[in-house]
Amino acid sequence: AQKVTQAQTEISVVEKEDVTLDCVYETRDTTYYLFWYKQPPSGELVFLIRRNSFDEQNEISGRYSWNFQKSTSSFNFTITASQVVDSAVYFCALSEESRFGAGKSTFGDGTTLTVKP
């Protein structure tokens, strides 16, 4: 069975601080996919990034960066110079390979990030 753990339930930072959201996953699959989604106060779920299990290259996109380490089963997300608009719930998710199922995703419980001005 797949499992995703986001140990940080809530994080509060002051604007312009850097913040890292942790995600640890468990799976027996050799092929899998990892995602981060953002849920702002308005409630919709927005896709941020995906990584497949064969691609450990880390990525930077503006103020966002992601660190995928297969050796520690972690897929962490860092926001540099946080802004109030970054306040949201962030979900890490693990998806199975479609050939063996429906590409179902297992979600972590989410980390609520509050950025104070």
Add this chain to the structure above:
Amino acid sequence: NAGVTQTPKFQVLKTGQSMTLQCAQDMNHNSMYWYRQDPGMGLRLIYYSASEGTTDKGEVPNGYNVSRLNKREFSLRLESAAPSQTSVYFCASSGGGAYGYTFGSGTRLTVV
């Protein structure tokens, strides 16, 4: 705009009433899903459909039924609503495990 359309956005039911949540996608995705979101519990899979004509139980299927009417539509039915089914429900579709989900805007359901 292409995406996942979910209706209604809000609903209040009395215990024992029934209702159907509607979901439609126009992205030609094979797979569709229903999740519920409860405070502190992330998103839990209720039912899913890998392709038109197939449906399967997820993690928390009790009290729900689904219908994959065609490739576009996937509905969730509560036959006899209970207060424990008070939650926010999300429909999602996907073109495959590698691509992640596109979510509907959610339905906030309250059962009193």
